[in-house]
Amino acid sequence: MKKTAVVWASQTGNTKEAAELIATEIGRPDVDLFEVSREELLRLTEYDMLIIGTSTWGAGELPHGWREAVSALDQLDLTGKTVAFFGLGDQLVYGDWYVDAMGILHDRFVSRGAKVVGAWPSDTYEFSSSKALRDGMFVGLALDADNQEHLTRERIRRWVCSIRPYLS
Ligand SMILES: Cc1cc2nc3c(=O)[nH]c(=O)nc-3n(C[C@H](O)[C@H](O)[C@H](O)COP(=O)(O)O)c2cc1C
Known part of the structure; x- marks a missing residue:
């Protein structure tokens, strides 16, 4: 089993809730789940597989949390680590920047040598622009608790299924 952590930042609780649902869906008691901070970020090299929210x-x-912690990534060598991303956003009100932070973190982790898995199709969303798109796919699971909450559990179920091979 790959040593795995789910690491999140959340301002009103939506990303925290998604992180908990993802950990539950993975269904392994050894998976660590924690809120990001500079100190916790420096521990990421202890893990083989990172799920970043x-x-x-x-x-x-x-968001707060990642904003203060992200520069600590520059001290880490993530070569050989596998990373999957999930991002929360509001595609209707903030459709020019939908889940942009997922794209920003993606680029930071890639620059430290991490291999990214868990790309996700963008066709069931309505937005104008997103920094989290690569070749028409999201770099990770995009969720929208503001407008598509009813789709969250099924999206998480399918996405965890798609990354499960990288967890073992
Ligand atoms: C002031 C404000 C700014 C926001 N900006 C964006 C944005 O630029 N892009 C986006 O996709 N969502 C944006 N959102 C939506 C939040 O990302 C969304 O509500 C998310 O579920 C919050 O998750 P959290 O509670 O884990 O922080 C914004 C929401 C607010 C209230």
Whole structure:
């Protein structure tokens, strides 16, 4: 089993709730689940598989938690680590920046040598622009607790299924 952590930042609880649902769906008691901080980020090299969650705030910006911690990534060598991302956003009100923070974190982790898995199709969303798109796919699971909450559990179920091979 790959040593796995689910790491999140959340301002109103939506990303925290998604992180808990993802951990439950994975269904392994050895998976660690914690809120990001600079100190916790420096421990990421203890893990083989990282599942990284973020919401987006401002206009396409990182939320508190990631904003303060992200520069600590520059001290880490993530070569050989596998990373999957999930992002919360509001595609209707913030459709010009939908889940941008997931794209910002993606680029930071890739620059430290991590291999990314868990790309997700963008066709069941309505938005204008997103920094989290690569070749028409989201770099990870996009969720929208504001407008598509009813789809969250099924999206998580299907996405965890798609990354399960990388967890063992
Ligand atoms: C002031 C404000 C700014 C926001 N900016 C964005 C944004 O730029 N892009 C986006 O996709 N969602 C944006 N959102 C929506 C949040 O990301 C969304 O509500 C998310 O579920 C919050 O998750 P959290 O409670 O885990 O922080 C914004 C929401 C608020 C209230």
